[in-house]
Amino acid sequence: MTMMPNWLKQRAFLTPERVAVSDGKRSKTFAALHEAAAVWARRLARVGVKEGEIVALLMKNRIEMVELVHALFFLGARVLLLNVRLTAYELGWQLDDSGARLVIADNDLAGRLGGDGRVLSVEELAALPEAEVDEKETCDLDDVATIMYTSGTTGAPKGVMQTYGNHWWSAVGSALNLGVQENDCWLAAVPLFHISGLSIVMRSVIYGMPMRLQPSFDPEEANDWIMRGEVTVMSVVAAMLQRLLAVLGDARYPDTFRCMLLGGGPAPRPLLEACKDKGIPVYQTYGMTETASQIVTLAPEYSLTKLGSAGKPLFPAQLRIENDGKTAAPYEAGEIVVKGPNVTKGYWRRPEATAAAIRDGWLYTGDIGYLDEEGFLYVLDRRSDxxxxxxxxxxxxxxxxxxxxxxxxxxxxxxxxxxxxxxxxxxxxxxxxxxxxxxxxxxxxxxxxxxxxxxxxxxxxxxxxxxxxxxxxxxxxxxxxxxxxxxxxxxxx
Ligand code: ATP
Ligand code: MG
Structure with missing residues (x-):
């Protein structure tokens, strides 16, 4: 058991005046975020939320969503992140499968779950009186902090358990790769209900770094923020980067912009070449819900010589390619197998699926790839495809x-x-x-x-x-x- 101070509590104690989160109009310092999260925690306690229970969030990227994640951590509850694009049927399936006792939904999304007695809108929650509550002072790195269902690209969705330790090591691994700078501000235009977005919430509180939110991706606004130097790092998938390039036109980003973290799927070559031409520092990454965000990353200095590679593992992680139970030779394609403290301990209530995916501490990703002689990873495709x-x-x-x-x-x-x-x-x-x-x-x-x-x-x-x-x-x-x-x-x- 490894205990740490509760992250937001510690951060609000260490650097209370720093900006924690902003949406371009409103912003909150870590002290204010702490206070807001504490109020939500007292209201959640009023509806009886207890340690170890699962509470789902059905929300877009808003400051309140960040507050509620931390509020639930204060109570020791596990946060189930729901995708706002899902139908009522799909949402109901995940709620039943996970055994969630409550869903907090954006006011305009609460109706989607109709008469489901588990749903409370943010507005309804805000109207509740506060109850006395003992905020948790610490977190155990082995405890499940969040649950996220994989998108179901290859089959029925499974709830991936992400522990505090997974998030901690993911944030540390990313910092050891990218560094953390005084003026950093990370733009979350990817949804917080995916690991690409949620990992920014974790980095923000762990690094003491502001994050900027977009409720849905707006390339013009993102471009303005980058141009004004207000955003220094941004997480994107290929389609978003394509749209940013269109908005950028013949202009160039200022030097303050230091990282475009590109992941989620294969990156088309013409896109990478266009970014290279415009001097955009693209860091290609490979990762998944099960690895609590990126686990392999390619630094921009390699983007031409290793064009198309997803890079090398982050410092805390290991990677190998396996073929018929044996480690593959360079350039030989096989299953990508990863290990590290950011890797999930398994699928929620799915011991068989867990045992099939994690063997000897190695996660079998179901993706096929190969390594070159220097150990750079090239992702080919999903095994099932x-x-x-x-x-x-x-x-x-x-x-x-x-x-x-x-x-x-x-x-x-x-x-x-x-x-x-x-x-x-x-x-x-x-x-x-x-x-x-x-x-x-x-x-x-x-x-x-x-x-x-x-x-x-x-x-x-x-x-x-x-x-x-x-x-x-x-x-x-x-x-x-x-x-x-x-x-x-x-x-x-
Ligand atoms: P499901 O597991 O339900 O099929 P999913 O795998 O799409 O859903 P995610 O965890 O969001 O859900 O996506 C991770 C997957 O995305 C990886 O396993 C891989 O297939 C793909 N991927 C991520 N990064 C890259 C990359 N750099 N190149 C190619 N594919 C990538
Ligand atoms: Mg997957």
């Missing part, structure tokens, strides 16, 4: 990246379809940019010039939208449903 065509491994992400580099293509998804000769062949689904005219043959020719023959999509279908989950990740396993019923896939090229 791998296409095996005529005995060759085909990674949908590689084909998607090529299609996305075509000027007419807005979105692309690739999956394997059955084929008598080859077992499986890749098949692509593309949404064109408005007004674009590329046809199937033009796109296949484009692929032929850039990909080995067996990777060129046997068919390319044009669609209006691609199936994505609530985290906006592509659901490759649902792509097949977009094939017109009367069509039989053509044979391999």
């Amino acid at each position: 791998l296409i095996i065509s005529g005995g060759e491994n085909v990674y949908p992400a590689e084909i998607e990246a090529v299609l996305l580099s075509h000027p007419d293509v807005e979105e692309a998804g690739v999956t394997g379809i059955e084929d008598e000769t080859w077992g499986q062949v890749p098949c692509a689904f593309v949404r064109l940019k408005p007004g674009a005219a590329a046809d199937e043959e033009a796109l296949r020719a484009f692929c032929r010039a850039r990909l080995a023959k067996y990777k060129v999509p046997a068919r390319i279908y044009f669609v209006n939208r691609l199936p994505r989950n609530a985290a906006q990740k592509l659901l490759r396993r649902e792509l097949k449903t977009l094939i017109p019923a009367e069509e039989k896939p053509a044979s391999h090229p």
Whole structure:
């Protein structure tokens, strides 16, 4: 058992006057954040919230959400972070699966859960009288602080347990990599209900660093903040970075901006090259809900020489590639396996899934990748999305990246379809940019010039939208449903 002082309490004691959180209009110091969280804790105590219980938050990025996370930590309750894009059915499923006793929802989201007796709007909570409560002075690093359901890209969602220790080591690992500077301010335009956003809340209180919130991503406003030097670090996924580049135009970010942390999925090469041209310091990262944020990161000085790599593990973490139970040689593809104090102890109430994913303390990520001779990681794809065509491994992400580099293509998804000769062949689904005219043959020719023959999509279908989950990740396993019923896939090229 390793105990630490409660983070917000300690931070408000050490640096009370520093800004903790702002949304561009309102801001709060750590002292004020502490006071606000304490008030929420006393109201939560009034509805009977106790240590060890699960309380869900269904909220957008707002200062109150940060306050409530800390309020629940004061009570020793576990915070279940709910994705605001989920339907009532999906939310209900997670609440039942986790055994949450209460949901605090933004006023405009509370209605989504209809007559669910567990829901309290922020407004309703604010109207409650305060009860006496003993704030917890400490936290045990082994205790579960938060639970987050994985987005379900590859199957039914599972609740990932994140301990205080996981968050602590994640924040420390990130600081040892990026450093912490006096004028730092980290922009959370990614949702706090994902680990990419929540990890910023943890870094803020642990480092004593202000965080800036956007309730939903607004590239113009983010750009203004960066240009004015008010934001020095920002977490993004590729689609957000694309939009930022469009807003930036021919301008350049000032030197105060020191890190664009890019993660969540594969990074298209043209995007990385465009950032390089504009001098944007992109740190590519690889991580997941199970690793409490990034676990592998590539520093910008390598972004050209190691283009497309996700980098090396953070200081507290280890990484290897495993193939058939053996550690793979450099450049040999296999499952990415990670270990470290930021790695989850497992899935909530899923001992079997936990035992399958974590063996000897190593987390089997379900992602495929390889290391180069210097130990830089290259992520290929999710194991479950791998296409095996005529005995060759085909990674949908590689084909998607090529299609996305075509000027007419807005979105692309690739999956394997059955084929008598080859077992499986890749098949692509593309949404064109408005007004674009590329046809199937033009796109296949484009692929032929850039990909080995067996990777060129046997068919390319044009669609209006691609199936994505609530985290906006592509659901490759649902792509097949977009094939017109009367069509039989053509044979391999
Ligand atoms: P589920 O586990 O339910 O399928 P999910 O894995 O999409 O959901 P997250 O934990 O949010 O949920 O996402 C982590 C995954 O995102 C990684 O396992 C990996 O597949 C992908 N990913 C993250 N970073 C990168 C990267 N740099 N390159 C390629 N893929 C990445
Ligand atoms: Mg996952």
